[in-house]
Amino acid sequence: MDRRDFFRVLSTTSAGALASCNRKSDPLIPLLVPEQEIAPGEELWHPAVCSDCAAGCGTLLRIMEGERTIEIHNEKVRQRIAAVKKVEGNPLDPVSGGRLCARGQAAVQSLYHPDRLRGPMKRTGERGKAQFTAVSWTEAIEIAAGKIAQVRAADPSRIATFSGPHHGMRALALERFTHAMGSPPPAVCSPADFAVEQKAADLVFGWKGLPVYDLARAHHVLSVGADFLGAWASPVYYNRQYGTFRQGRPTVRGRLAHAESRLSLTAAAADQWLPLRPGSEAQFLAAVGRMLLDLGLARDRTHGATFASVDPAAMLAVCGLRDRQVRELVQQLGESPAPLVIAGASVVYSNSLDAIVASHYVNLMLGNVAKAGGVLSPAVSPPPTHRTAADALLRAGAVLIVDANPAYTLPPSSGVLDALAHAETVIGFGSFLDDSAAWCDLLLPSHHGFESEMAVVPAVSPQPAVSVGRPFVQPLYDTRALESTLSEIAGKMNVSYQAASLQDLLPDGVTPEDAARQGGSWLEREAEPPVRPATAVIGFHAANFGGDPARYPLLFQPYPSLQFHDGSGSNLPWMQELPDPVSSSMWGLAVEMDARTAASLHIATGEVVRVESPHGWFEAPAYVHPGAIPGVVSMAVGDGHVNYGRYASGRGANPISILAPAWEPATGALILGGTRVRVQRTTGRRPWIQFSSRDREERGFEHR
DSSP states (O other): OOGGGOOEEEOOOOTTTTSOSSOOOOOOEESOOOGGGSOOOOOEEEEEEOOSSTTOOEEEEEEEEEEEEEEETTEEEEEEEEEEEEEEEOTTOTTTTTOOOHHHHTHHHHHSOTTSOOSOEEEOSOTTSOOEEEOOHHHHHHHHHHHHHHHHHHOGGGEEEEEOSOOBHHHHHHHHHHHHHTOOOOEEOOTTOOHHHHHHHHHHHOOOSOOEEOGGGOSEEEEESOOTTTTSSOHHHHHHHHHHHHHSBTTBOOEEEEEESSOOHHHHHSSEEEEOOTTOHHHHHHHHHHHHHHTTOOSOOTTGGGGTTOOHHHHHHHHTOOHHHHHHHHHHHHHSSSEEEEEOOSSOOTTHHHHHHHHHHHHHHHTOBTSTTSEEOOOSOOOOOOBOHHHHHHTOSEEEEESOOHHHHSOGGGTHHHHHHHSSEEEEOOSSOOTTGGGOSEEOOBOOTTTSOEEEOOSSOSSOEEEEEOOOSOOSSSOBOHHHHHHHHHHHTTOOOOOOOGGGTSOTTOOHHHHHHHTEEEOOOOOOOOOOOOOOOOOOOOOOOBSOTTTOOEEEEEEEBTTTBTTTTTTOHHHHHSOOTTTOEESSOOEEEOHHHHHHTTOOTTOEEEEEETTEEEEEEEEEOTTOOTTEEEEEESOOBSSSOTTTBTOSOOGGGGOOOOBOTTTOOBOSSOEEEEEEEOSOOOOOEESOSSOGGGSOSOOO
């Protein structure tokens, strides 16, 4: 190697990690030193928080001495820093319990991602073209404050804020900022918001937040529409619960039946899978409730009137199930000493709220509400009130985007791109130049979660909990904490604003130091309050699907993926290389369809197909799924980013892009399962990587 290509090492010590806050410099030494001459470093473990989804898992980070390449006087040198080497679950945390999902493990890649924004940037080209130039923080804050002040002076209600589903210190800071501006609260912009589940719990029980399903202590479980082993609610927590449910009790092995319109991870792990027609969850649960009454297995008949007029045969005909098959399941459920019904909306339909409300009344009839092995009230503080995304798009003058990507997670038919194009100003606070950041006028990048003070209230927890992390590595780039940026903007506008802090989320008597030392605050769960369920009217109406059935004969259902969640994880190469649980595809996602439909269209696995709805089309490889329901086309969310760095931009297709602009009436949640499509075979065939090119069912019984 040429001597000019050698790097040199500049030694410094990072604050808060390997040594003290004071820096010391060592002589510059060649990079290419034999490994045996480098003394092994010491490892330290620091509590932190995973903010990849709303589950809020407590984590531990393995810190060791590392190096990075920087330039000093136009010369490349390598600088020693405190580096995060590994992410694991915090054993003290009641949610993660020392475990972590693949996305949590990959958080280290988002910290050291080469496409992270290095500092504030100002748009130089047209909106949507992703053309920016670097500016100073002083200039950026002044521009942001001026633009927001102009819209606020005319009409504060035209300040539209889009945020992610997280509930914690960043969400509290954003909520206080919008309140100080006199603008509406933020609109959560993610298919992983679980607003329908929260609304159902509020209607029936008056609970605020997501109920806790005590899966670990149940004996017989019927889950409906909730892929709790996949990407629903709190994957790590419910996977841990499922392990205990199956194998954690010496004399009891739980039995699981799962009803869903897709062979999900939960369906594949169940003892019995009931393949529902899309959007028929409400009808299925209506039949279950009526059968409990008919079989005399309802332990509490107080709410039996909800199902008194139900015709089980008619309801099951809508679902595509046989009466005998379901009746046997209901018999087993009703006779179990600890039955439980878990219902959710992994794919939101127009009638999903009816389905989940019905599940709560079934649990009341089974007598397991507020009891061990049943449905428990939320143990964590309720999330803040949010505005609907549809409402935020109507009159957006100044658009603020925090922990969200509305240009990706909302379909173009909703008008999101028009709103971003015509807004007076668009400001992003994310760490990457993603689909929405490309439409921004200003980018004010925030610290990574491992570089700043962080507190997250878990979406689901068995006890009152707040996961806490404090910075222990210096920020790699010229970024700032979101709370600091919002405070500076408010100060520049002469607006009174109270910045959020750790103490605001901690219970009385718990100091930030104590919480940060162990990674959070966890209190004992109090006794369940008396349940006083309300009576809600359930119509059991059929789900609505947009599109002419003659022209668009297939039902389409995008779903949050295990590896990419709502698309936010697709810029991480570890997640791209993780085989999809359904098709085993890597670096790309496929369209899933059944063998009968594929044969009628002369489509084989790997061939490129065009999926078209009344609102658009995309092309992607086809995967002929042996477990797919005839007439139903599914696709995981995650690919199809126009802008999201070198690993995700221009890769695959976004299934949300062809959806109808339909919203669940009671919550304003985007309806994922409300669009009809047609599928056509194209003449092309693109490279498509599969971890295994043959399904297990197609293989012989040779040794493997």
